[in-house]
Amino acid sequence: MNEKDTPLREGSSGAQGPYRPFVHLTTENAPLYRAVMGVFLKAKQEFTVHLRPEDVQHGLEQPGRPPLEAVVAALDKLSGWGNLRADPDTGRVTAVEDFYRRRHIYQLTQPGEAAEEALAAYDRALGRRGELQAVALADISTHLRTLLALSAPGPGSAPDPVAAHLTLLALVDRFSGLAENARAFMNSLQRTIDLHDAEVEVFLAYKQRLIDYLERFIEDLVTRGAEISGLLLELGTPGDDSGQPEDPIGPLLRLAAQREAADAAPDAGPAALAAAEAGWYRRWDGLRAWFVSVPGRGSQAKLLRTAARQAVPQLLAVVRALNERRARRSDRSADFRELARWFAQAPSDAERHRLWRSAFGLYPARHLTIDAASLDRDEADPVPAGTMPPA
Numbered sequence: 579m580n581e582k583d584t585p586l587r588e589g590s591s592g593a594q595g596p597y598r599p600f601v602h603l604t605t606e607n608a609p610l611y612r613a614v615m616g617v618f619l620k621a622k623q624e625f626t627v628h629l630r631p632e633d634v635q636h637g638l639e640q641p642g643r644p645p646l647e648a649v650v651a652a653l654d655k656l657s658g659w660g661n662l663r664a665d666p667d668t669g670r671v672t673a674v675e676d677f678y679r680r681r682h683i684y685q686l687t688q689p690g691e692a693a694e695e696a697l698a699a700y701d702r703a704l705g706r707r708g709e710l711q712a713v714a715l716a717d718i719s720t721h722l723r724t725l726l727a728l729s730a731p732g733p734g735s736a737p738d739p740v741a742a743h744l745t746l747l748a749l750v751d752r753f754s755g756l757a758e759n760a761r762a763f764m765n766s767l768q769r770t771i772d773l774h775d776a777e778v779e780v781f782l783a784y785k786q787r788l789i790d791y792l793e794r795f796i797e798d799l800v801t802r803g804a805e806i807s808g809l810l811l812e813l814g815t816p817g818d819d820s821g822q823p824e825d826p827i828g829p830l831l832r833l834a835a836q837r838e839a840a841d842a843a844p845d846a847g848p849a850a851l852a853a854a855e856a857g858w859y860r861r862w863d864g865l866r867a868w869f870v871s872v873p874g875r876g877s878q879a880k881l882l883r884t885a886a887r888q889a890v891p892q893l894l895a896v897v898r899a900l901n902e903r904r905a906r907r908s909d910r911s912a913d914f915r916e917l918a919r920w921f922a923q924a925p926s927d928a929e930r931h932r933l934w935r936s937a938f939g940l941y942p943a944r945h946l947t948i949d950a951a952s953l954d955r956d957e958a959d960p961v962p963a964g965t966m967p968p969a
Contacts, residue, residue, distance in 0.1 A: 599693035601659045607652065613638055614652050615661060615694055618686045628683040630667065653684050661690030712795050714756040715802035721749040722809040729813065729826030739833040746834045750861050757868060760882055764889075785893050792886050799886075803879045807869045815866070816859050831858040 602611035617637035621629055629637075635649045644652075657664040667681040686694075724745050728737045814825020816832075835854035842850035868878040917937060924930045 598659045599661045599687075599689045602656060602661065603697075607655075610644060610648070610652050611656060611661075612697075614649070614656060615690065618662070618684075619691075619694055622686060622691070628665070628685050630683050634684070653682070656690070657682075657684065660687055661693065663687050711756050711759055712798040712802075714752050715798055715806065717752045718749060718756070719802055719806050719809065721745055721752065722806060722813065725749070725830055726809060726813060726826065729830055737830060737833060739837055742830045743834040743837045746830065746858070749865075753865055753868070757878070764882070764885055785897055789890055789893060792890055796883055796886050799879060799883050803869060803877075803883070807871075807877070807879075810866050810870050816862065827862060831855065831862060834858055 602608060602615075605611070614634055617634050618629065620637065621627075621633075631646060631650045631653060634653065635643065635646050638644065638649070653662060653664070656662045662684045663686075664682040664684055667683045725742070728742050728745065731737050813827040816825070816828040832855060835851060835858050838854040839851040842854075867875075871877040871880060917933075920933060921930055924933055
């Protein structure tokens with residue numbers, strides 16, 4: 579392995595064990611390796627299994643397409659790390675000499691594909707901007723009302739397990755999207771607030787739309803959040819074997835768990851049902867914690883509403899600072915740049931010294947001048963250290 583392809587110190591621990599397919603991220607040639615793996619992922623989407631080095635080179639984007647020798651070297655390195663598998667290329671052998679010449683075709687390995695999927699998820703998470711989904715609040719409310727209706731099917735009948743399971747799945751999916759997007763949006767909003775060096779005109783044009791967006795979501799969160807909280811309280815929590823009448827949600831969660839456990843492996847047994855029930859209980863507890871406050875702990879919806887409200891005055895403060903900076907004719911940096919121009923235009927060093935003294939007030943302290951005459955005078959008539967100056 580040459581020096582360029584040696585993993586950097588920070589990532590060298592990934593060179594062993596199951597994480598070898600990530601080694602290509604910690605070398606100097608990482609951009610080339612990622613581009614090569616991108617060609618294989620695109621080929622997989624087009625149902626192409628094997629690629630020759632010429633195919634990979636052709637798939638790399640211009641400009642700056644590397645020579646074939648560099649592509650072959652990258653393919654060999656990726657094969658050594660387990661991202662690709664190299665097989666002898668016998669499809670173009672027409673003579674004995676061709677058979678002995680080293681040629682390979684390459685394909686993605688399962689670890690290599692898994693590593694690329696993980697990297698794609700990482701890139702998506704970093705680039706996610708997020709949004710405040712007021713429509714999701716309405717959908718969550720609708721699903722909860724459906725669950726409430728399913729929990730009371732009428733005398734002599736039981737809840738429909740299929741409808742209960744599908745409604746719970748839709749509820750969890752909508753809620754998970756709402757929570758994740760809200761978190762991503764608040765993170766991106768904080769970066770926007772901290773972006774004091776943004777272009778003034780762009781920020782000012784964006785801020786009013788953002789403030790309107792926040793105010794509309796806050797209004798929806800207040801009204802819909804109260805409705806959702808009431809429905810969650812009405813549905814209650816799963817039973818706890820205390821002998822008390824069970825809340826409506828308990829049987830629905832067990833029906834969903836039973837449908838999921840029915841697809842478990844034959845040897846899973848009762849453990850699959852217990853795990854499925856525990857999973858649904860956790861999801862329901864998380865949903866309640868997001869919308870229902872308890873003594874000593876505010877709901878996540880309340881915290882999100884507070885953060886969104888605080889963001890509005892923070893945005894206005896940034897706008898004020900930008901307006902002040904734009905209205906101010908000059909600032910300290912502009913003053914120093916102008917002073918530097920004056921120094922450059924001064925005709926002589928003497929004039930530059932005068933400009934320096936005038937700009938910064940660094941005049942000589944003439945009353946402290948020491949020369950031979952003053953030293954002789956002090957020796958002939960020394961002044962005690964404790965002498966006070968005349969009043």
